[in-house]
Amino acid sequence: MSQTILLVEDEPKLAALLGDYLKAAGFTCDWYADGEQALAALRATPPDLLLLDLMLPGLDGLEICRAVRTFSALPIIMVTARVDEIDRLLGLELGADDYICKPFSPREVVARVKAVLRRSSVPDGRPAPSGLQLDTETYQASFNGRPLELTPVEFRLLATLAQHPGKVLSRDQLLNHLHTDYRILTDRTVDSHVRNVRRKLHRLDPDCELIRSIYGVGYCLET
Known part of the structure; x- marks a missing residue:
């Protein structure tokens, strides 16, 4: 069964391009341009990874990331042109797993998605020692x-x-x-x-x- 990527991006052409590359790599890709709709979808049917643009109309990427972290630890990759936000994105406050700076190559996005998913799958759920x-x-x-x-x-x-x-x-x-x-x-x-x-x-x-x-x-x- 293919892993599902939820893409939140308000530029339709860019979203279509990324969606094509992700599907070609074997992923299922769901796309939302609206932050509120994306957040509702995340709660209803959690994906395997969230690919989230920082700059969105209405509910922006930072707000979505903060909201998601109140109910889920799913991997999040932020897409941003704002380099000054990177420390916040990856910091303890928001807990994004990685970031991609615009402009980028769609192949790079696919590689990052695969890498984050690989590192997010921690094997072996046995009890650890020492309580x-x-x-x-x-x-x-x-x-x-x-x-x-x-x-x-x-x-x-x-x-x-x-x-x-x-x-x-x-x-x-x-x-x-x-x-x-x-x-x-x-x-x-x-x-x-x-x-x-x-x-x-x-x-x-x-x-x-x-x-x-x-x-x-x-x-x-x-x-």
């Missing part, structure tokens, strides 16, 4: 029976560590599971996400030291 429970279908996490509110990127970070309990993973290895390979990221990206996850764990258990730092190497999840 950590991860549901890879809903991106819900809990620690010692209490809900752990994580962004999609934080969830993938923790899930990647949980798949290799006790094993040290380098920052590069973790980066490969957090984002696509099409933008420049630094070690600080992983460090920042680890700090945020630790802070949220400490709220539930001030003595929690679940994620261990290995100086000069990376991180591991304690068993």
